[in-house]
Amino acid sequence: MTTTGAEPVSLAASPSPRAWHAELAWLPGRGVCPDVLIEAAGDRFTVITPEVPASAIPDGLRPGLTRLPGLTLPGLANAHSHAFHRALRGITQVGRGTFWTWRERMYQVAAGLDPDTYLALARAVYAEMALAGITCVGEFHYLHHGPDGKPYADPNEMGRALIEAAGQAGIRITLLDTCYLSGGLSQDGEPRPLEGAQLRFGDRDGDAWAARADALGADSHGLLGLLARAGAAIHSVRAVPPDQMHPVIAWAQRIGAPLHAHLSEQPAENEACLAAYRQTPTEVLYEAGALGPRGTVVHATHLVGRDIELLGGSRTFACLCPTTEADLADGIGPAHELAAAGSPLTLGSDSQAVIDLFEEARRVELGERLASGQRGHFRAGELARAATTDGHASLGWPDAGEIAAGAIADLVTVTLDSPRLAGATPRTALASVIFAASAADVRHVVVGGQDLVVDGRHLLVDDVPAALSAAVTAALR
Ligand SMILES: [Zn+2]
Numbered sequence: 177m178t179t180t181g182a183e184p185v186s187l188a189a190s191p192s193p194r195a196w197h198a199e200l201a202w203l204p205g206r207g208v209c210p211d212v213l214i215e216a217a218g219d220r221f222t223v224i225t226p227e228v229p230a231s232a233i234p235d236g237l238r239p240g241l242t243r244l245p246g247l248t249l250p251g252l253a254n255a256h257s258h259a260f261h262r263a264l265r266g267i268t269q270v271g272r273g274t275f276w277t278w279r280e281r282m283y284q285v286a287a288g289l290d291p292d293t294y295l296a297l298a299r300a301v302y303a304e305m306a307l308a309g310i311t312c313v314g315e316f317h318y319l320h321h322g323p324d325g326k327p328y329a330d331p332n333e334m335g336r337a338l339i340e341a342a343g344q345a346g347i348r349i350t351l352l353d354t355c356y357l358s359g360g361l362s363q364d365g366e367p368r369p370l371e372g373a374q375l376r377f378g379d380r381d382g383d384a385w386a387a388r389a390d391a392l393g394a395d396s397h398g399l400l401g402l403l404a405r406a407g408a409a410i411h412s413v414r415a416v417p418p419d420q421m422h423p424v425i426a427w428a429q430r431i432g433a434p435l436h437a438h439l440s441e442q443p444a445e446n447e448a449c450l451a452a453y454r455q456t457p458t459e460v461l462y463e464a465g466a467l468g469p470r471g472t473v474v475h476a477t478h479l480v481g482r483d484i485e486l487l488g489g490s491r492t493f494a495c496l497c498p499t500t501e502a503d504l505a506d507g508i509g510p511a512h513e514l515a516a517a518g519s520p521l522t523l524g525s526d527s528q529a530v531i532d533l534f535e536e537a538r539r540v541e542l543g544e545r546l547a548s549g550q551r552g553h554f555r556a557g558e559l560a561r562a563a564t565t566d567g568h569a570s571l572g573w574p575d576a577g578e579i580a581a582g583a584i585a586d587l588v589t590v591t592l593d594s595p596r597l598a599g600a601t602p603r604t605a606l607a608s609v610i611f612a613a614s615a616a617d618v619r620h621v622v623v624g625g626q627d628l629v630v631d632g633r634h635l636l637v638d639d640v641p642a643a644l645s646a647a648v649t650a651a652l653r
Pocket of ligand 1: 258
C-alpha cells in the first residue's frame with residue numbers, strides 16, 4: 177500500500193471567508209441562542225454574532241452564506257475508537273458470553289486485516305462518524321504489525337493507513353499509538369507473553385514502542401498534518417508492565433501529547449492487578465506518573481474511593497463509552513463521582529456497537545439514574561460539553577469544540593424537524609437533542625471551515641453504506 181506519510185490531509189484550509197446563519201446555536205457561556213451569524217476565515221471562526229435576523233445579514237456576507245436550520249453545535253469529539261471493531265457489529269450479538277468471549281471474536285478480525293483492508297474499513301467507519309456529527313476521533317491504535325508480529329517495511333504502515341483514512345473521510349484524528357507488550361498478568365506479576373493475534377500488537381519493550389512512535393514523524397507540537405496529531409496510549413495494566421510505562425509517558429511529555437489508557441473495565445483486571453502488584457490499576461498508573469491533565473482513562477468502570485480521588489485530584493479525563501460498556505456487560509461506572517472529584521468526562525464509541533454520541537451522552541445520565549434511583553445528575557449542557565469541549569481537549573485539540581471567535585471552525589447541525597425532535601423549542605432544543613436525537617438527525621457538518629456533510633450527504637465518500645458494506649465484508653473474509 178502506498179500512503180502519503182505525514183501529509184494525509186484532503187481538506188486544505190480555505191483562506192476565503194465563510195459565513196453560516198444558524199437558526200439556533202449553542203454558544204459558550206450563553207447557551208442556545210437564535211439567529212447566530214457565524215463567520216470564519218481559513219479553519220478558524222472569526223466573529224460569532226447571535227440574534228441577527230435574516231433581514232439584517234450584511235450584504236457582503238450574503239453570497240455563499242449557508243443557512244443552518246435546526247440546532248448547531250460545535251463539532252463532536254469521539255474520544256475513544258477502535259475502528260476495526262466496526263466489523264463485529266451484529267455478528268457478536270448471538271448466544272451468551274462475556275467481555276472475554278467477545279474479545280476472542282475481535283482477535284479473529286484483527287488477525288485478518290492488512291494495511292489496504294484496514295484503510296478501506298477505517299475510511300468507511302470515519303465517514304460513518306462524520307455523518308453522525310463527529311469531526312474528531314481519538315483512534316486507540318494497537319494493530320501495528322503484520323501476521324506473527326513481523327513489522328511492515330514501514331513499521332507505522334497501519335497507523336499511517338488510519339491517518340490517511342481520516343483524511344479521506346475529512347475528519348480530524350488523534351492517533352493514540354498504543355503500547356501493548358504482554359498478554360496479561362500472572363499471580364506473581366510476571367507478564368504473560370503475547371500469543372495469537374496479540375503478536376500483531378506488540379513492540380519488544382517500551383523503548384522499542386517509543387522509537388516506532390518517534391518514526392511517525394510528528395512535529396514539535398505533535399502534529400502529523402493539518403487534521404492529524406499524535407498521541408500515546410498505554411493499552412492497560414494488563415498489557416504494559418509498570419516498569420515499561422516510563423518510555424511511553426516520557427514520549428508523550430516531550431511533545432505535549434495526550435496519553436490515554438484503558439482502566440478497570442472488568443473486575444477480572446482489578447483482581448489480576450491486585451494479585452500481581454498489590455495495587456489497583458489506578459494506583460499503578462498513578463505511581464507510574466501516567467495520570468494528569470493530559471491523561472485520559474477509558475471506562476473507569478470498577479473503581480474504589482481512593483481511585484476516584486487520584487483521578488479527580490490529578491484532573492485526569494475519564495472517557496465513558498456507555499453503549500460498549502452495556503454491550504460487553506462491563507457495568508456502570510461512577511460518572512458523577514468522577515466528575516465531582518475533578519475528572520472532566522469525555523465520550524467514546526469504542527467498539528462501534530453503535531456510532532452515535534447523542535446516545536453515549538444520554539446514557540451517562542441514564543446509567544446514573546438506573547444505578548442510583550435518582551434523576552438529574554447531569555444537565556444537557558454538561559453532557560454536550562463532554563461530547564465537544566472536553567472531548568477535544570482530551571485529544572490534544574484544546575482550541576476546538578466551541579463556537580467562539582478564534583476556535584477551530586468545526587460545526588454540526590441537527591435538524592429539529594425529525595419525528596424524534598419535532599416540537600422542540602429554543603428553550604428545550606439542547607435537552608431534546610441530547611436526550612432524544614439520533615445520529616440520523618445530523619444534517620450539516622463543517623470541518624476546518626469547509627463543508628463535509630450537506631443535507632445528510634457526505635461530500636468526500638459518495639455512498640457511505642456501500643463503502644462500509646464492502647469494507648466489512650473484506651475484513652471478515
Ligand atoms: Zn477500548
